[in-house]
Amino acid sequence: MSKQPILQIENLRVSFRIHDEYYAAVDGVSLTVNENEVVAIVGESGCGKSALALSIMGLHPLERTKLEGTIAFKGKNLLPLSVPQLNQIRGKDIGMIFQDPLTALNPLMSVGRQIEESMDYHTKLSSSAKRQRTLELLKRVGIPNPEKTYDRYPHELSGGMRQRIVIAIAIACEPSLIIADEPTTALDVTIQAQIMGLLKELQQQMKTGIILITHDLGVVAEMADRVAVMYAGEIVELADVNTLFSRPLHPYTRSLLHSIPSVQTRKEKLHVIQGIVPSLQKLPRTGCRFKSRISWIDESEHEKNPILREVAPGHWVRCTCYKNFYFPQDNIGDMNYGIS
Amino acid sequence: MAFLKVNHLKVYYPVRGGFFRRVIDYVRAVDDVSFELEQGETYGLVGESGCGKTTTGRTIIGLIKATAGEILLEGKDLTKLSRREFYHYRKDIQMIFQDPYSSLNPRKRVLDIIAEPLRNFEKLSPQEEKRKVQYFVEKVGLHPESIYKYPHEFSGGQRQRIGIARALTLNPKLIIADEPVSALDVSVQAQVLNFMKEIQKEFQLTYLFISHDLGIIRHMCDRIGIMYRGQFVEEGTSEEIFHDPQHIYTKRLISAIPNPNPQHRQEQVKLRQEIDKEYHNSYHQYFDAEGRVYPLKRISETHSVAIP
Ligand SMILES: Nc1ncnc2c1ncn2[C@@H]1O[C@H](COP(=O)(O)OP(=O)(O)OP(=O)(O)O)[C@@H](O)[C@H]1O
Ligand SMILES: Nc1ncnc2c1ncn2[C@@H]1O[C@H](COP(=O)(O)OP(=O)(O)OP(=O)(O)O)[C@@H](O)[C@H]1O
Ligand SMILES: [Mg+2]
Ligand SMILES: [Mg+2]
Numbered sequence: 001m002s003k004q005p006i007l008q009i010e011n012l013r014v015s016f017r018i019h020d021e022y023y024a025a026v027d028g029v030s031l032t033v034n035e036n037e038v039v040a041i042v043g044e045s046g047c048g049k050s051a052l053a054l055s056i057m058g059l060h061p062l063e064r065t066k067l068e069g070t071i072a073f074k075g076k077n078l079l080p081l082s083v084p085q086l087n088q089i090r091g092k093d094i095g096m097i098f099q100d101p102l103t104a105l106n107p108l109m110s111v112g113r114q115i116e117e118s119m120d121y122h123t124k125l126s127s128s129a130k131r132q133r134t135l136e137l138l139k140r141v142g143i144p145n146p147e148k149t150y151d152r153y154p155h156e157l158s159g160g161m162r163q164r165i166v167i168a169i170a171i172a173c174e175p176s177l178i179i180a181d182e183p184t185t186a187l188d189v190t191i192q193a194q195i196m197g198l199l200k201e202l203q204q205q206m207k208t209g210i211i212l213i214t215h216d217l218g219v220v221a222e223m224a225d226r227v228a229v230m231y232a233g234e235i236v237e238l239a240d241v242n243t244l245f246s247r248p249l250h251p252y253t254r255s256l257l258h259s260i261p262s263v264q265t266r267k268e269k270l271h272v273i274q275g276i277v278p279s280l281q282k283l284p285r286t287g288c289r290f291k292s293r294i295s296w297i298d299e300s301e302h303e304k305n306p307i308l309r310e311v312a313p314g315h316w317v318r319c320t321c322y323k324n325f326y327f328p329q330d331n332i333g334d335m336n337y338g339i340s
Numbered sequence: 341m342a343f344l345k346v347n348h349l350k351v352y353y354p355v356r357g358g359f360f361r362r363v364i365d366y367v368r369a370v371d372d373v374s375f376e377l378e379q380g381e382t383y384g385l386v387g388e389s390g391c392g393k394t395t396t397g398r399t400i401i402g403l404i405k406a407t408a409g410e411i412l413l414e415g416k417d418l419t420k421l422s423r424r425e426f427y428h429y430r431k432d433i434q435m436i437f438q439d440p441y442s443s444l445n446p447r448k449r450v451l452d453i454i455a456e457p458l459r460n461f462e463k464l465s466p467q468e469e470k471r472k473v474q475y476f477v478e479k480v481g482l483h484p485e486s487i488y489k490y491p492h493e494f495s496g497g498q499r500q501r502i503g504i505a506r507a508l509t510l511n512p513k514l515i516i517a518d519e520p521v522s523a524l525d526v527s528v529q530a531q532v533l534n535f536m537k538e539i540q541k542e543f544q545l546t547y548l549f550i551s552h553d554l555g556i557i558r559h560m561c562d563r564i565g566i567m568y569r570g571q572f573v574e575e576g577t578s579e580e581i582f583h584d585p586q587h588i589y590t591k592r593l594i595s596a597i598p599n600p601n602p603q604h605r606q607e608q609v610k611l612r613q614e615i616d617k618e619y620h621n622s623y624h625q626y627f628d629a630e631g632r633v634y635p636l637k638r639i640s641e642t643h644s645v646a647i648p
Contacts, residue, residue: 045525159389188388188552193596193612215526218555218598222605241602259530261559263582263597269537270530270559276495 003034006177006209007056012069014051014060016280022066023280025051027233029069030308035176036207038200040220040241042256043230044277049213052230053179056211057096058086073177092122095170099182101162104169105154111165112138112150118169137168142198160191164198171202178203181213196223217260221245226314229253232277232289235308238316249311249322251297252290258327271327288319296328297321341415342376343546344400344514349373349409351395369395371570372409374636377514382540382547384561384578386554386593391567393550397516400548401433402426413514431461434507436500438519443503444491450477451487454506461510476505479542480535497528501535508543518550533560554597558582563642566590573626573633576643586645588619588626589633 014026026048033039041049054060056071058078071078073089081089090096098104106114115134119125125133131150138146141164154162163183170178180199184192200223203210212223220227220241227244229237229252237250248254258271275293283289288302306319350373352366370392377383385393398404400411402418411418418429434457437443444453454473458464464472474484480501482494491499500520507515517536521529533556540547551557557564557578564581566574566589573587585591595615599608626647627633636644 044527189554190388190592190596193598196598197609197612216598217526218600221600221602222598222608224602245600245602256526259527260600261530261533261555262600263555263558263594264600267559269534272531272534273527 003037005032005034006074007031007033007211008070008072008075009052009056010070010072012052012055012071013067014048014055015066015068016051017064017066018281021281023283024285025233025280026055027285029230029233029235031228031235031238033177033209033211035209036203037225038203038210038212038223040212040214040224040227041230042213042215042217042220042227045215046277046279047230048233049230050181053096053181053211053213056179057090057094058083087121091118091175092173093175093177095173095175095178097163097166097170097178097180097183099185101159101166101186102154104166105162107154110151110153111157112152115165115168115172118172122173133172134168137172138165140202141165141168141171142194143168158191159187160194163187163191163195167195167198167202171206171208174206175208177209177211179211179213182215183212184219185214185216192219199223217257229256232283234289234318235316236290236318238308240314243312243315247315249315249317250290250319251294251322251325254325254327255293288321290319290321294321294325297325301325342412343379343414344377344548345410345412346373346375346396346400347410347412349396349399349411350407351392351399351404352407368570370399372635373567373570373572374409375565375572375575377546377548379513379546380540380544381562382549382560384557384564385548385550385567386552386557386564387567388593389552392570393552393567394518396567397435397518397548397550400514401435401516402430431457431510432513434510434512434515436503436507436515436517436520439523441491441496441499441523444499446491448490449487450489450491450502453491453502454487454509457506458509472509473505476508477502479508479539480505495528496524497531500524500528500532504532504536504539508539511543512545514546514548516548516550519552520549521556522551522553529556536560554582554594566593568633571633571646572636572644573646574644575636576640580640580643584643586639586643587633587647588615588622591615592619 009029009031012026012029013024015022015024029052043049055067067079112134115137116130119130135146138149143149143164184195187195214220224241226240228235231252237253248257255271255273259273261270273293288306291302301321301324303320308316308318310316349370351370352368354363355365355367356362357364373396385396387393395404399406406419413429418426451473454476455469458469473487477486478484482498482501521532524532549560561578563577565572568589574590585594592615595612633646634648636646638644
């Protein structure tokens with residue numbers, strides 16, 4: 001079964017202007033999303049996950065952002081498109097779900113109207129047909145009483161309900177790609193489980209491609225087909241989800257998997273990644289960007305100009321430092337997280 | 341005698357309305373909660389958003405007045421104390437807050453931030469004060485020169501450690517940590533959690549650890565209380581709660597945790613569906629006609645469940 005790519009990102013660089021100088025927050029990222037596939041992007045705060053997502057949606061302030069490379073959506077490069085051209089695609093073919101449902105919703109408009117409004121732009125349905133479709137959507141995202149909820153305002157709904165409304169808006173025009181930036185981070189674990197279930201179900205029904213941005217590796221394990229691990233603007237490892245969790249290679253991926261407390265296994269001490277993520281201005285632009293955080297690893301293990309290399313079919317790793325990587329003595333030993 | 345004993349604690353927030361802004365109703369944020377902490381242990385309070393965790397913590401530390409019930413610290417009922425008497429006990433209980441970014445005053449130097457509680461409670465010379473602050477700054481793993489810097493010059497994890505240094509200066513016995521790592525990245529989270537365990541041993545601290553992250557609770561806590569709408573549904577050791585949960589609400593909470601093994605995906609979804617079904621089918625065994633839980637019933641030495 002050959003999969004149809006929906007989104008092909010090639011060598012994307014997203015740079016922001018800071019004091020008259022441009023600094024890349026996303027630095028040479030290539031990534032493909034196929035139909036009916038969930039690709040997760042994980043990494044520390046500030047590594048460029050949202051910057052990447054926003055560039056696909058064309059939501060960066062143009063006067064302070066430089067975009068290079070290509071973002072091809074169904075074969076068509078989005079980057080040179082004008083705002084009206086982008087608006088044709090945004091919301092119709094690409095839906096977006098943000099972390100905080102409150103900021104994504106208009107506080108002064110009933111949620112039913114907001115779902116209808118998302119259809120105004122892209123469809124020519126009569127108002128009764130739109131209402132009908134809105135009620136269907138509300139039902140589909142698991143809102144118990146669609147007629148009643150239609151007239152409610154965002155503040156009258158719980159966080160989980162609001163996120164369902166945001167999802168209803170995102171899927172209103174049956175997009176072929178959904179970008180979900182931390183869709184469950186603000187929610188309780190039981191509601192998170194419901195929203196994850198809902199997204200998975202919708203994705204399977206509609207054969208949608210999903211980019212799922214999260215820092216929760218548990219969510220990744222449950223949702224993703226493939227995973228891209230980002231560090232300081234670059235993808236450092238890319239693999240299918242089973243490989244990533246059972247045979248992680250890059251030191252950053254392995255460190256991340258060690259630093260989360262798990263319900264399954266209890267250990268006295270968690271792994272701590274030394275040092276901090278450098279700011280955009282101070283980021284080393286040559287050599288292995290993770291080098292300073294594994295300072296016990298010999299300099300010669302790193303590549304001068306690390307590239308993302310396919311080390312097994314579909315498994316990509318940046319730099320050579322993974323080959324002889326080990327955790328220092330006082331840290332817990334290396335083991336496969338979650339596989340007991 | 342328990343180190344801290346919370347006895348039938350109730351905290352109701354008035355809801356005002358109508359023309360005269362009269363009290364028309366109450367939010368029963370904490371509604372008859374009892375639990376005990378032994379010295380040196382870590383007790384976890386877990387539950388969904390709005391179940392009353394923060395209110396419980398803030399009432400123990402005296403920031404909110406109890407509507408009813410007792411809070412006994414080493415036998416002394418804090419709710420009965422006058423302001424002046426309470427002041428004396430205030431030193432023994434410190435709080436660490438969720439957000440290391442907004443809980444530190446950005447215009448103050450680290451020295452002044454950490455010394456603030458000292459200045460309220462102890463009369464030290466500037467030299468003594470500085471020495472003491474530097475002692476704790478080093479304890480939390482920061483450079484002694486850090487005391488002349490401002491909060492924005494530190495990372496999230498470092499800021500949270502500054503907050504912890506401030507909480508430690510008065511030699512507290514009990515630390516209430518309300519979502520202390522929720523705002524931090526996983527790698528920084530690990531640093532703060534490890535550190536909290538280390539200082540617990542060194543300073544013989546007792547923790548009341550509030551979180552909605554069950555992985556963190558499992559990592560940190562000896563015993564756990566599960567809250568639901570202002571009440572306890574279950575209490576037990578970490579082992580009991582995670583391996584032998586009894587209340588359907590607890591089971592649901594635990595089954596909702598994402599499974600970090602992608603190969604167990606299907607089973608996890610199936611488990612969740614089964615427990616959801618059980619939740620709906622057996623709802624009336626666990627909740628009364630008003631949707632409230634029953635009082636806790638002891639089922640073993642350490643394990644209690646809210647069943648009729
Ligand atoms: N508009 C902007 N102008 C300047 N710098 C920016 C802008 N937006 C983001 N940045 C910087 O770009 C980097 C990447 O930010 P981004 O928001 O993509 O991070 P992220 O991976 O989404 O992090 P988080 O997990 O915290 O959401 C950060 O260093 C951030 O400070
Ligand atoms: N000052 C207040 N006035 C009125 N109601 C309040 C006040 N503070 C909290 N509440 C209500 O009391 C209940 C318990 O709130 P609390 O903040 O203790 O919950 P929590 O368990 O800490 O939740 P979270 O996980 O979201 O922090 C909630 O219904 C909340 O809306
Ligand atoms: Mg982001
Ligand atoms: Mg709270």
